[in-house]
Amino acid sequence: MKRITSLFAALIVGLGIQFSAAANTVAPDVLVKSVSDDVIAIVRQDKAIQSGDTRKAVDLVETKVLPYFDFAHMTRLAVGKDWKQASGDQKTILTQEFKTLLVRTYSNALTKYRNQQIDFEPLKAKPEETDVIVRTKVRQPGAKPVQIDYNLEKQGDNWKVYDVLVAGVSLVTNYRDEFGQEVRAGGIDGLIKSLKDKNKQIDPAAAKK
Protein backbone atom coordinates (compact mmCIF):
# COMPACT_ATOMS: atom_id res chain seq x y z
CA MET A 1 0.00 0.00 0.00
CA LYS A 2 2.73 2.35 1.00
CA ARG A 3 4.49 1.54 -2.22
CA ILE A 4 1.44 2.38 -4.28
CA THR A 5 0.94 5.65 -2.44
CA SER A 6 4.46 6.75 -3.10
CA LEU A 7 4.19 5.73 -6.74
CA PHE A 8 1.01 7.70 -6.97
CA ALA A 9 2.65 10.70 -5.33
CA ALA A 10 5.55 10.49 -7.76
CA LEU A 11 3.13 10.37 -10.65
CA ILE A 12 1.32 13.48 -9.47
CA VAL A 13 4.55 15.35 -8.93
CA GLY A 14 5.73 14.24 -12.35
CA LEU A 15 2.52 15.38 -13.98
CA GLY A 16 2.73 18.65 -12.14
CA ILE A 17 6.21 19.35 -13.44
CA GLN A 18 5.21 18.53 -16.99
CA PHE A 19 2.13 20.65 -16.74
CA SER A 20 3.94 23.68 -15.43
CA ALA A 21 6.63 23.27 -18.07
CA ALA A 22 4.03 23.39 -20.80
CA ALA A 23 2.17 26.27 -19.22
CA ASN A 24 5.01 28.57 -18.15
CA THR A 25 7.88 28.19 -20.53
CA VAL A 26 8.17 31.29 -22.64
CA ALA A 27 10.40 30.89 -25.67
CA PRO A 28 13.73 32.72 -25.21
CA ASP A 29 13.27 35.06 -28.17
CA VAL A 30 9.76 35.93 -27.05
CA LEU A 31 11.10 36.63 -23.57
CA VAL A 32 13.87 38.95 -24.77
CA LYS A 33 11.49 40.84 -27.03
CA SER A 34 8.78 41.29 -24.43
CA VAL A 35 11.24 42.48 -21.77
CA SER A 36 12.89 44.90 -24.23
CA ASP A 37 9.54 46.21 -25.42
CA ASP A 38 8.36 46.71 -21.84
CA VAL A 39 11.48 48.57 -20.79
CA ILE A 40 11.60 50.75 -23.91
CA ALA A 41 7.93 51.67 -23.58
CA ILE A 42 8.62 52.88 -20.05
CA VAL A 43 11.81 54.77 -20.96
CA ARG A 44 10.02 56.50 -23.86
CA GLN A 45 7.45 57.96 -21.48
CA ASP A 46 9.74 58.70 -18.58
CA LYS A 47 11.22 62.17 -18.83
CA ALA A 48 13.25 61.63 -15.66
CA ILE A 49 15.09 58.62 -17.06
CA GLN A 50 15.64 60.40 -20.38
CA SER A 51 17.24 63.32 -18.60
CA GLY A 52 19.68 61.03 -16.84
CA ASP A 53 17.99 60.01 -13.56
CA THR A 54 20.09 56.91 -12.95
CA ARG A 55 18.30 56.07 -9.67
CA LYS A 56 15.02 55.68 -11.53
CA ALA A 57 16.66 53.72 -14.32
CA VAL A 58 18.19 51.36 -11.75
CA ASP A 59 14.76 50.80 -10.20
CA LEU A 60 13.34 50.00 -13.60
CA VAL A 61 16.12 47.54 -14.36
CA GLU A 62 15.80 45.90 -10.94
CA THR A 63 12.08 45.26 -11.31
CA LYS A 64 11.77 44.53 -15.03
CA VAL A 65 15.09 43.05 -16.12
CA LEU A 66 16.88 41.45 -13.19
CA PRO A 67 14.48 38.54 -12.71
CA TYR A 68 15.57 37.21 -16.09
CA PHE A 69 19.32 37.32 -15.43
CA ASP A 70 21.49 34.69 -13.78
CA PHE A 71 24.15 36.74 -12.04
CA ALA A 72 25.85 33.78 -10.38
CA HIS A 73 26.55 32.34 -13.81
CA MET A 74 27.67 35.73 -15.15
CA THR A 75 30.07 36.24 -12.28
CA ARG A 76 31.49 32.75 -12.68
CA LEU A 77 32.14 33.49 -16.36
CA ALA A 78 33.71 36.85 -15.64
CA VAL A 79 36.04 35.52 -12.96
CA GLY A 80 37.00 32.51 -15.08
CA LYS A 81 39.46 29.96 -13.76
CA ASP A 82 40.02 31.77 -10.46
CA TRP A 83 36.38 31.11 -9.50
CA LYS A 84 37.40 27.69 -8.18
CA GLN A 85 39.63 29.16 -5.50
CA ALA A 86 36.87 31.39 -4.08
CA SER A 87 35.01 30.24 -0.97
CA GLY A 88 31.20 30.08 -0.86
CA ASP A 89 31.03 33.42 0.95
CA GLN A 90 33.44 35.04 -1.45
CA LYS A 91 31.35 33.80 -4.38
CA THR A 92 28.23 35.34 -2.88
CA ILE A 93 29.93 38.69 -2.29
CA LEU A 94 31.54 38.66 -5.75
CA THR A 95 28.18 37.98 -7.36
CA GLN A 96 26.52 40.76 -5.39
CA GLU A 97 29.19 43.33 -6.24
CA PHE A 98 29.42 42.37 -9.90
CA LYS A 99 25.65 42.59 -10.14
CA THR A 100 25.68 46.09 -8.67
CA LEU A 101 28.35 47.15 -11.18
CA LEU A 102 26.54 45.70 -14.20
CA VAL A 103 23.13 47.05 -13.18
CA ARG A 104 24.57 50.49 -12.65
CA THR A 105 26.32 50.51 -16.03
CA TYR A 106 23.35 49.11 -17.89
CA SER A 107 20.94 51.53 -16.23
CA ASN A 108 23.07 54.49 -17.22
CA ALA A 109 23.06 53.23 -20.79
CA LEU A 110 19.26 53.23 -20.69
CA THR A 111 19.19 56.94 -19.91
CA LYS A 112 20.98 57.45 -23.26
CA TYR A 113 18.25 55.67 -25.23
CA ARG A 114 16.85 57.93 -27.97
CA ASN A 115 14.26 56.15 -30.09
CA GLN A 116 16.68 53.83 -31.85
CA GLN A 117 14.87 51.07 -33.64
CA ILE A 118 15.56 47.53 -32.49
CA ASP A 119 15.12 44.58 -34.84
CA PHE A 120 14.66 41.13 -33.37
CA GLU A 121 15.95 38.30 -35.49
CA PRO A 122 14.13 34.99 -35.63
CA LEU A 123 15.57 32.39 -33.28
CA LYS A 124 17.67 29.72 -34.95
CA ALA A 125 17.54 26.95 -32.40
CA LYS A 126 16.02 23.53 -32.06
CA PRO A 127 13.27 23.07 -29.46
CA GLU A 128 15.37 20.70 -27.35
CA GLU A 129 18.28 23.11 -26.99
CA THR A 130 18.97 24.51 -23.54
CA ASP A 131 21.53 27.14 -24.46
CA VAL A 132 20.61 29.63 -27.17
CA ILE A 133 21.55 33.02 -28.62
CA VAL A 134 18.86 35.61 -29.28
CA ARG A 135 20.14 38.17 -31.78
CA THR A 136 18.97 41.77 -32.06
CA LYS A 137 20.13 44.78 -34.04
CA VAL A 138 19.96 48.43 -33.10
CA ARG A 139 19.83 50.69 -36.16
CA GLN A 140 21.85 53.89 -36.40
CA PRO A 141 22.34 56.39 -39.23
CA GLY A 142 25.37 56.15 -41.54
CA ALA A 143 26.71 53.03 -39.92
CA LYS A 144 26.21 49.32 -39.72
CA PRO A 145 23.53 48.42 -37.16
CA VAL A 146 24.87 47.54 -33.71
CA GLN A 147 24.43 43.90 -32.95
CA ILE A 148 23.23 42.97 -29.46
CA ASP A 149 23.11 39.27 -28.66
CA TYR A 150 21.71 37.63 -25.55
CA ASN A 151 22.92 34.23 -24.42
CA LEU A 152 20.25 32.35 -22.52
CA GLU A 153 20.27 29.10 -20.64
CA LYS A 154 17.24 27.05 -19.74
CA GLN A 155 16.92 26.46 -16.02
CA GLY A 156 14.00 24.24 -15.18
CA ASP A 157 11.10 25.92 -16.91
CA ASN A 158 12.66 29.33 -17.26
CA TRP A 159 15.18 30.91 -19.55
CA LYS A 160 17.82 33.08 -17.93
CA VAL A 161 20.24 35.45 -19.61
CA TYR A 162 23.85 34.75 -18.66
CA ASP A 163 25.69 36.93 -21.16
CA VAL A 164 25.04 39.99 -23.30
CA LEU A 165 27.24 40.77 -26.29
CA VAL A 166 27.35 44.24 -27.80
CA ALA A 167 28.96 44.27 -31.26
CA GLY A 168 30.35 40.86 -30.42
CA VAL A 169 31.90 42.00 -27.16
CA SER A 170 30.76 40.08 -24.13
CA LEU A 171 29.93 42.44 -21.27
CA VAL A 172 30.85 39.54 -19.01
CA THR A 173 34.02 37.96 -20.34
CA ASN A 174 35.38 41.39 -21.16
CA TYR A 175 36.14 41.60 -17.43
CA ARG A 176 38.18 38.42 -17.35
CA ASP A 177 41.60 39.99 -17.96
CA GLU A 178 40.99 42.74 -15.44
CA PHE A 179 39.65 40.36 -12.82
CA GLY A 180 42.55 37.98 -13.38
CA GLN A 181 44.94 40.86 -12.88
CA GLU A 182 43.24 41.81 -9.59
CA VAL A 183 43.31 38.22 -8.33
CA ARG A 184 47.01 37.86 -9.17
CA ALA A 185 47.75 41.08 -7.32
CA GLY A 186 45.61 40.62 -4.21
CA GLY A 187 43.79 37.28 -4.32
CA ILE A 188 40.01 36.91 -4.40
CA ASP A 189 39.72 39.41 -1.54
CA GLY A 190 41.69 41.91 -3.57
CA LEU A 191 39.20 41.54 -6.41
CA ILE A 192 36.28 41.94 -4.01
CA LYS A 193 37.83 45.09 -2.60
CA SER A 194 38.39 46.58 -6.06
CA LEU A 195 34.80 45.86 -7.03
CA LYS A 196 33.49 47.42 -3.81
CA ASP A 197 35.66 50.49 -4.30
CA LYS A 198 34.47 50.81 -7.89
CA ASN A 199 30.82 50.56 -6.86
CA LYS A 200 31.30 53.17 -4.15
CA GLN A 201 33.02 55.44 -6.62
CA ILE A 202 30.25 55.31 -9.22
CA ASP A 203 27.39 55.45 -6.73
CA PRO A 204 28.11 56.46 -3.14
CA ALA A 205 24.44 56.13 -2.15
CA ALA A 206 24.01 52.58 -3.37
CA ALA A 207 27.25 51.37 -1.82
CA LYS A 208 25.89 51.82 1.69
CA LYS A 209 23.36 49.04 1.48
Add this chain to the structure above:
Amino acid sequence: MAAGHSILLALGLACTLAACAGPGGHPKDPLEPMNRATFRFNETADKYVVRPVAEVYDLAPLPVKTGVANFFGNIGDVWIGVNNLLQGKVVDGLSDGGRFLLNSTVGLLGVFDVATEIGLEKHDEDLGQTLGRWGVGDGPYVVLPLLGSSNVRDGLSLIGDFRFDPLMQLEDVGARNSVSGLRLISRRAALLGADTAADEAALDKYGYMRSFYMQYRRNQIYDGQPPREKDPDDEDADDGKSATATDAAAPGIDKSSSPDKKENLE
Protein backbone atom coordinates in the same frame (compact mmCIF):
# COMPACT_ATOMS: atom_id res chain seq x y z
CA MET B 1 51.71 57.50 -43.42
CA ALA B 2 55.20 56.35 -44.25
CA ALA B 3 56.20 57.58 -40.81
CA GLY B 4 53.47 55.50 -39.21
CA HIS B 5 54.70 52.53 -41.16
CA SER B 6 58.25 52.77 -39.91
CA ILE B 7 57.15 53.41 -36.33
CA LEU B 8 55.13 50.21 -36.35
CA LEU B 9 57.96 48.25 -37.91
CA ALA B 10 60.39 49.65 -35.37
CA LEU B 11 58.04 48.63 -32.57
CA GLY B 12 57.76 45.11 -33.86
CA LEU B 13 61.51 44.88 -34.21
CA ALA B 14 62.27 46.37 -30.80
CA CYS B 15 59.91 43.90 -29.26
CA THR B 16 61.42 40.88 -30.97
CA LEU B 17 64.90 41.95 -29.93
CA ALA B 18 64.11 42.71 -26.34
CA ALA B 19 61.52 39.93 -25.86
CA CYS B 20 59.52 42.51 -24.03
CA ALA B 21 56.75 40.43 -22.48
CA GLY B 22 56.92 41.30 -18.81
CA PRO B 23 56.04 38.77 -16.10
CA GLY B 24 52.31 38.37 -15.54
CA GLY B 25 51.45 40.68 -18.40
CA HIS B 26 48.85 40.00 -21.05
CA PRO B 27 50.35 37.62 -23.61
CA LYS B 28 49.01 39.74 -26.48
CA ASP B 29 50.33 42.98 -25.03
CA PRO B 30 54.12 42.86 -24.73
CA LEU B 31 54.28 46.64 -25.30
CA GLU B 32 51.99 47.39 -22.37
CA PRO B 33 54.06 50.14 -20.68
CA MET B 34 54.35 52.11 -23.90
CA ASN B 35 50.74 51.40 -24.86
CA ARG B 36 49.57 52.68 -21.50
CA ALA B 37 51.48 55.90 -22.03
CA THR B 38 49.89 56.39 -25.46
CA PHE B 39 46.52 55.51 -23.96
CA ARG B 40 46.90 58.23 -21.32
CA PHE B 41 47.88 60.71 -24.02
CA ASN B 42 44.80 59.76 -26.08
CA GLU B 43 42.51 60.05 -23.06
CA THR B 44 43.83 63.52 -22.35
CA ALA B 45 43.52 64.64 -25.97
CA ASP B 46 39.97 63.34 -26.05
CA LYS B 47 39.01 64.97 -22.79
CA TYR B 48 40.34 68.43 -23.63
CA VAL B 49 40.01 68.62 -27.41
CA VAL B 50 38.10 65.97 -29.33
CA ARG B 51 35.19 65.39 -26.97
CA PRO B 52 34.45 69.10 -26.33
CA VAL B 53 34.38 69.76 -30.08
CA ALA B 54 32.11 66.73 -30.58
CA GLU B 55 29.79 68.07 -27.87
CA VAL B 56 29.42 71.35 -29.72
CA TYR B 57 28.82 69.51 -32.98
CA ASP B 58 26.20 67.41 -31.21
CA LEU B 59 24.05 70.53 -30.72
CA ALA B 60 23.25 70.50 -34.46
CA PRO B 61 19.75 69.27 -35.38
CA LEU B 62 19.45 65.51 -35.74
CA PRO B 63 18.64 65.51 -39.50
CA VAL B 64 21.85 67.47 -40.14
CA LYS B 65 23.94 65.03 -38.11
CA THR B 66 22.26 62.08 -39.78
CA GLY B 67 22.93 63.60 -43.21
CA VAL B 68 26.60 64.14 -42.41
CA ALA B 69 27.00 60.60 -41.03
CA ASN B 70 25.24 59.20 -44.11
CA PHE B 71 27.44 61.24 -46.46
CA PHE B 72 30.66 59.88 -44.96
CA GLY B 73 29.13 56.43 -44.69
CA ASN B 74 28.37 56.54 -48.41
CA ILE B 75 31.85 57.43 -49.60
CA GLY B 76 33.16 54.65 -47.36
CA ASP B 77 30.99 52.06 -49.08
CA VAL B 78 33.28 51.78 -52.12
CA TRP B 79 36.28 50.60 -50.13
CA ILE B 80 34.01 48.41 -48.02
CA GLY B 81 32.78 46.79 -51.25
CA VAL B 82 36.32 46.25 -52.51
CA ASN B 83 37.20 44.53 -49.25
CA ASN B 84 34.13 42.34 -49.44
CA LEU B 85 35.22 41.27 -52.93
CA LEU B 86 38.77 40.65 -51.70
CA GLN B 87 37.25 38.36 -49.07
CA GLY B 88 35.28 36.50 -51.72
CA LYS B 89 31.93 37.84 -50.54
CA VAL B 90 30.73 38.75 -54.01
CA VAL B 91 27.07 39.34 -53.14
CA ASP B 92 27.98 41.66 -50.28
CA GLY B 93 30.52 43.48 -52.46
CA LEU B 94 27.98 44.02 -55.24
CA SER B 95 25.43 45.16 -52.70
CA ASP B 96 27.94 47.76 -51.44
CA GLY B 97 28.45 48.96 -55.01
CA GLY B 98 24.69 49.15 -55.45
CA ARG B 99 24.38 51.10 -52.23
CA PHE B 100 26.96 53.61 -53.43
CA LEU B 101 25.29 54.11 -56.82
CA LEU B 102 21.83 54.43 -55.34
CA ASN B 103 22.73 56.67 -52.42
CA SER B 104 24.99 58.90 -54.52
CA THR B 105 22.14 59.59 -56.95
CA VAL B 106 18.70 59.06 -55.47
CA GLY B 107 20.12 59.70 -52.00
CA LEU B 108 21.47 63.11 -53.06
CA LEU B 109 25.23 62.52 -52.79
CA GLY B 110 24.75 60.10 -49.94
CA VAL B 111 22.95 62.43 -47.56
CA PHE B 112 19.98 60.05 -47.51
CA ASP B 113 20.57 56.36 -47.01
CA VAL B 114 17.82 55.12 -49.31
CA ALA B 115 19.68 51.85 -49.89
CA THR B 116 19.14 50.78 -46.28
CA GLU B 117 15.45 51.66 -46.63
CA ILE B 118 15.07 49.23 -49.51
CA GLY B 119 16.94 46.52 -47.63
CA LEU B 120 20.55 46.80 -48.82
CA GLU B 121 22.18 46.66 -45.43
CA LYS B 122 25.32 48.63 -44.69
CA HIS B 123 28.45 46.58 -44.09
CA ASP B 124 31.61 47.26 -42.21
CA GLU B 125 34.89 46.15 -43.74
CA ASP B 126 38.48 47.34 -43.90
CA LEU B 127 41.84 46.00 -44.98
CA GLY B 128 42.67 44.68 -41.51
CA GLN B 129 39.54 42.52 -41.59
CA THR B 130 40.40 41.29 -45.08
CA LEU B 131 43.87 40.25 -43.95
CA GLY B 132 42.35 38.63 -40.87
CA ARG B 133 39.97 36.72 -43.09
CA TRP B 134 42.93 35.60 -45.18
CA GLY B 135 44.46 34.16 -42.03
CA VAL B 136 47.02 36.86 -41.23
CA GLY B 137 47.58 36.87 -37.47
CA ASP B 138 46.88 40.05 -35.54
CA GLY B 139 50.23 40.41 -33.79
CA PRO B 140 50.74 42.32 -30.55
CA TYR B 141 48.20 44.85 -29.34
CA VAL B 142 49.17 48.43 -30.10
CA VAL B 143 47.61 51.70 -28.99
CA LEU B 144 48.08 54.22 -31.80
CA PRO B 145 48.37 57.93 -31.06
CA LEU B 146 44.92 59.55 -31.47
CA LEU B 147 43.56 56.51 -33.36
CA GLY B 148 43.44 54.31 -30.27
CA SER B 149 43.31 50.52 -29.95
CA SER B 150 44.86 48.49 -32.73
CA ASN B 151 47.34 45.72 -33.36
CA VAL B 152 50.27 45.31 -35.70
CA ARG B 153 48.17 43.84 -38.53
CA ASP B 154 45.33 46.36 -38.28
CA GLY B 155 47.71 49.28 -37.71
CA LEU B 156 49.69 48.50 -40.88
CA SER B 157 46.45 47.95 -42.78
CA LEU B 158 45.44 51.51 -42.01
CA ILE B 159 48.05 52.59 -44.55
CA GLY B 160 46.00 50.88 -47.25
CA ASP B 161 42.72 52.15 -45.84
CA PHE B 162 44.03 55.72 -45.93
CA ARG B 163 45.48 55.38 -49.41
CA PHE B 164 42.11 54.36 -50.83
CA ASP B 165 40.11 56.71 -48.68
CA PRO B 166 38.17 59.03 -51.05
CA LEU B 167 38.80 62.00 -48.76
CA MET B 168 42.55 61.47 -49.04
CA GLN B 169 42.27 61.94 -52.80
CA LEU B 170 41.37 65.61 -52.36
CA GLU B 171 44.19 67.70 -53.82
CA ASP B 172 43.62 70.74 -51.66
CA VAL B 173 45.29 70.09 -48.29
CA GLY B 174 43.06 72.56 -46.45
CA ALA B 175 39.89 71.00 -47.82
CA ARG B 176 41.19 67.50 -47.14
CA ASN B 177 41.97 68.30 -43.52
CA SER B 178 38.68 70.09 -42.88
CA VAL B 179 36.56 67.31 -44.32
CA SER B 180 38.52 64.59 -42.52
CA GLY B 181 38.20 66.61 -39.35
CA LEU B 182 34.45 66.84 -39.78
CA ARG B 183 34.26 63.08 -40.34
CA LEU B 184 36.27 62.45 -37.19
CA ILE B 185 34.02 64.72 -35.13
CA SER B 186 30.86 63.21 -36.63
CA ARG B 187 32.04 59.74 -35.63
CA ARG B 188 33.14 60.89 -32.20
CA ALA B 189 29.80 62.61 -31.59
CA ALA B 190 27.97 59.38 -32.39
CA LEU B 191 29.83 57.81 -29.47
CA LEU B 192 28.85 60.47 -26.94
CA GLY B 193 26.95 58.68 -24.23
CA ALA B 194 28.42 55.30 -25.01
CA ASP B 195 31.89 56.53 -24.11
CA THR B 196 31.09 57.10 -20.45
CA ALA B 197 29.94 53.49 -20.16
CA ALA B 198 33.53 52.25 -20.29
CA ASP B 199 34.53 54.70 -17.55
CA GLU B 200 31.74 53.41 -15.34
CA ALA B 201 32.14 49.75 -16.13
CA ALA B 202 35.90 49.30 -16.00
CA LEU B 203 38.11 48.67 -13.01
CA ASP B 204 41.03 49.49 -15.26
CA LYS B 205 39.91 51.28 -18.41
CA TYR B 206 43.07 50.40 -20.32
CA GLY B 207 42.52 46.66 -19.75
CA TYR B 208 38.81 46.96 -20.45
CA MET B 209 39.42 48.70 -23.79
CA ARG B 210 42.08 46.17 -24.74
CA SER B 211 39.73 43.22 -24.16
CA PHE B 212 36.98 45.12 -25.91
CA TYR B 213 39.07 45.74 -29.00
CA MET B 214 40.18 42.12 -29.29
CA GLN B 215 36.65 40.74 -29.04
CA TYR B 216 35.28 43.49 -31.29
CA ARG B 217 37.74 42.85 -34.10
CA ARG B 218 37.23 39.10 -33.94
CA ASN B 219 33.50 39.67 -34.29
CA GLN B 220 34.03 42.03 -37.23
CA ILE B 221 36.29 39.60 -39.05
CA TYR B 222 33.62 36.92 -38.75
CA ASP B 223 30.88 39.39 -39.74
CA GLY B 224 29.08 39.10 -36.45
CA GLN B 225 29.01 35.31 -36.32
CA PRO B 226 32.31 34.20 -34.80
CA PRO B 227 32.58 30.49 -34.12
CA ARG B 228 31.32 29.99 -30.62
CA GLU B 229 34.07 28.63 -28.46
CA LYS B 230 33.21 26.27 -25.68
CA ASP B 231 34.27 28.28 -22.67
CA PRO B 232 36.92 26.28 -20.82
CA ASP B 233 36.21 28.18 -17.62
CA ASP B 234 32.51 27.46 -17.71
CA GLU B 235 32.79 23.68 -17.54
CA ASP B 236 32.73 23.19 -13.81
CA ALA B 237 29.61 24.89 -12.59
CA ASP B 238 30.76 24.06 -9.11
CA ASP B 239 28.03 26.01 -7.39
CA GLY B 240 25.97 23.29 -8.99
CA LYS B 241 22.68 25.13 -8.97
CA SER B 242 22.26 26.13 -12.57
CA ALA B 243 23.90 23.02 -13.97
CA THR B 244 21.66 20.68 -12.00
CA ALA B 245 18.58 22.61 -12.97
CA THR B 246 19.54 22.42 -16.61
CA ASP B 247 20.32 18.74 -16.50
CA ALA B 248 17.04 18.03 -14.76
CA ALA B 249 15.14 19.99 -17.36
CA ALA B 250 16.70 18.25 -20.29
CA PRO B 251 17.70 14.72 -19.35
CA GLY B 252 19.83 12.96 -21.90
CA ILE B 253 20.99 16.07 -23.67
CA ASP B 254 24.69 16.33 -23.39
CA LYS B 255 25.46 20.03 -23.61
CA SER B 256 28.83 19.51 -25.17
CA SER B 257 27.42 17.41 -27.98
CA SER B 258 24.42 19.58 -28.76
CA PRO B 259 24.93 21.35 -32.07
CA ASP B 260 26.11 24.67 -30.82
CA LYS B 261 24.87 27.50 -32.99
CA LYS B 262 28.00 27.57 -35.04
CA GLU B 263 26.77 29.12 -38.22
CA ASN B 264 30.41 29.49 -38.90
CA LEU B 265 31.26 32.09 -41.58
CA GLU B 266 27.96 33.06 -43.14
